Structures are given as structure tokens and as C-alpha cells.
Amino acid sequence: MSTPRDQLDGHRAVWAEVNAQFTDAAAEGMWRRPAITWGLFAHPEASLAALGDVAGREVLELGCGTAYLSGWLARAGARVVALDLSPAQLATARRCQRTIGPAFGLVEADGAVLPVRDAAVDIVVSEYGVAPWCDPDRWLAEAARVLRPDGRLVFLTSSVLAAMCVPAEGGVAGDRLLRGPADLRPVAWPGGGVEHHPSHGEWIALLGAHGFTVEALHELTPPAGEDDHAYYEIVSAAWAARWPAEDLWVARRQAK
Numbered sequence: 285m286s287t288p289r290d291q292l293d294g295h296r297a298v299w300a301e302v303n304a305q306f307t308d309a310a311a312e313g314m315w316r317r318p319a320i321t322w323g324l325f326a327h328p329e330a331s332l333a334a335l336g337d338v339a340g341r342e343v344l345e346l347g348c349g350t351a352y353l354s355g356w357l358a359r360a361g362a363r364v365v366a367l368d369l370s371p372a373q374l375a376t377a378r379r380c381q382r383t384i385g386p387a388f389g390l391v392e393a394d395g396a397v398l399p400v401r402d403a404a405v406d407i408v409v410s411e412y413g414v415a416p417w418c419d420p421d422r423w424l425a426e427a428a429r430v431l432r433p434d435g436r437l438v439f440l441t442s443s444v445l446a447a448m449c450v451p452a453e454g455g456v457a458g459d460r461l462l463r464g465p466a467d468l469r470p471v472a473w474p475g476g477g478v479e480h481h482p483s484h485g486e487w488i489a490l491l492g493a494h495g496f497t498v499e500a501l502h503e504l505t506p507p508a509g510e511d512d513h514a515y516y517e518i519v520s521a522a523w524a525a526r527w528p529a530e531d532l533w534v535a536r537r538q539a540k
């Protein structure tokens with residue numbers, strides 16, 4: 285089943301706005317970064333080894349945005365296709381491919397309905413792409429379908445704790461629990477957009493139900509003295525130094 289059309293339209297509108305305000309201007313700087321990093325505070329992949337060796341691997345990125353992560357992966361030798369719902373984000377990604385490179389496939393599609401054949405890819409990756417923005421039951425079913433047996437799923441999303449502490453009007457998480465897990469299945473923010481924030485237990489159950497074995501959950505904390513992210517507000521660096529803010533999941537598609 286696909287995502288409701290009005291929700292997809294809402295997400296396109298939100299990401300056209302975020303692109304115009306922030307991500308288009310930031311994209312070339314992100315593309316030019318020399319190494320693969322994760323999240324708001326740029327944790328090096330070299331120390332986490334969430335992806336493993338990507339050279340020669342078929343990689344599919346879901347909810348790629350301006351596709352800097354796919355750019356880094358292609359530079360590391362992966363054979364990449366990156367997918368996003370937003371024409372605005374993909375237009376920026378295309379410009380970065382032309383001006384910085386390398387080129388790879390860019391596809392406009394819903395991350396919960398993948399135009400990819402079964403068992404076609406080695407790694408599915410998503411950095412704040414499908415995990416918050418798509419129904420987990422739907423996108424995990426699709427990720428499991430397109431991954432080869434033993435293929436790797438790596439995704440980054442906000443912690444459920446951070447989502448519990450964001451004010452109702454949106455903005456930066458505070459030091460009070462403002463909603464419970466049941467309020468996050470899903471949550472509609474006033475600025476538009478519907479987000480999904482399963483608890484850790486729910487992620488483990490969902491991954492298991494879709495044929496994945498969890499290999500790691502890295503709870504990312506910023507290095508001391510790190511600045512706040514330039515435009516993603518959900519947590520400050522000080523908040524993230526104190527409480528878990530970002531979850532990087534690594535799972536393996538079980539062989540049938």
C-alpha cells in the first residue's frame with residue numbers, strides 16, 4: 285500500500301520550502317566534504333563502520349534530499365541510485381552532480397513504493413530520509429524486498445526521546461517530556477509533515493517482522509564543543525551531549 289496522496293503532497297511542499305530556505309544553499313558544501321559522516325554533528329563513518337566497505341556495492345539511498353551522502357558513497361566506489369519524493373531537492377542534487385560530481389541515478393519516487401526489482405541491491409541506506417517520513421511497516425517491507433539476502437540496511441533517525449521533547453509548535457527539544465510514545469505513531473507537526481518515531485522496542489519488532497537482524501544501534505553524541513547544526517533545529521548540540529538524540533541502526537536482511 286502506498287502513502288496517502290495528501291501526505292505526499294504535504295511532504296513535497298515542506299521540502300520545497302526547506303530546500304529554498306536552507307538545503308539548496310548548503311548542498312555544495314556538503315557534497316565537497318572529503319569523507320562520509322553521519323547526522324547533525326558529522327560523526328565519521330570511519331569510526332562507526334556502519335556501512336562497511338562500499339566499493340563495488342549496489343547501494344540505494346531512500347529520501348536522499350540533495351544526495352550528498354550518495355555523492356560521498358559514489359566517490360568511495362559504490363554503484364549508487366538515490367531516490368527522493370521532492371522535485372526541489374532532486375533539482376539541487378542534479379546541479380551538484382553537474383558542478384561537483386560524480387553522477388549517479390536520481391529517481392523521484394515515494395520511499396515506501398520503490399521502482400526497483402526484488403533482491404537487486406547490497407545496501408539500503410537512509411539518513412533522516414524514510415525513517416521519519418514514511419510509515420515504517422511500508423518502507424521496511426520495500427527495503428527487505430529490494431535487498432539481496434544478507435544485504436545491509438543502515439538508517440539514521442532522531443531518537444524517540446528527542447521527538448518527545450520537541451515543543452508542539454516545532455523547534456528545538458527542551459528538557460521536558462511533552463508527549464509519550466503513543467503520540468508519535470505518527471505525529472503531525474504544525475509546519476506540515478507527518479513523522480514516525482517508533483521506540484527502540486518497536487524498531488526491533490518491526491525490523492524482525494520484516495526479516496532483518498539488528499547488528500548495531502549507535503546512539504550518536506556530539507564531540508565536546510560542537511556547534512549547533514546550521515539549520516536542522518530538532519536538538520541543540522548541548523541537548524545532544526546530554527541525552528541520546530540520533531539513532532543509527534544497522535541491520536542485516538536474513539537469508540530466506
Ligand SMILES: C[S@@+](CC[C@H](N)C(=O)[O-])C[C@H]1O[C@@H](n2cnc3c(N)ncnc32)[C@H](O)[C@@H]1O
Nearest residue numbers: 295299347348349369370394395411412413417
Ligand atoms: C532530512 S532530508 C534527508 C536528506 C539528507 N540526508 C539530509 O539530512 O538533509 C528528508 C528527505 O526525505 C524526503 N521525503 C519525505 N517524504 C518522503 C517519501 N515519502 N519518500 C521519499 N522521500 C521522502 C524529503 O523530500 C527530504 O528530501
